[in-house]
Amino acid sequence: MRIATVSIVFGMLLMSGCISVKAPDKPIEINLNVNIKQEVVVRLQKDAADLITSNPELFPK
Numbered sequence: 760m761r762i763a764t765v766s767i768v769f770g771m772l773l774m775s776g777c778i779s780v781k782a783p784d785k786p787i788e789i790n791l792n793v794n795i796k797q798e799v800v801v802r803l804q805k806d807a808a809d810l811i812t813s814n815p816e817l818f819p820k
Contacts, residue, residue, distance in 0.1 A: 811818055
């Protein structure tokens, strides 16, 4: 029983040097260069043009 306890404690002491958790020196930066606006605007412009073309009475000249 005593040998098992000593070996468990010894094993824990050996493993304590292997695992270390520390905060990074610099902040984590996530850079997402995504341009969604262009696609949405193009879709809206096409939908509006189709609506005006199919219903010319909505916007008289």
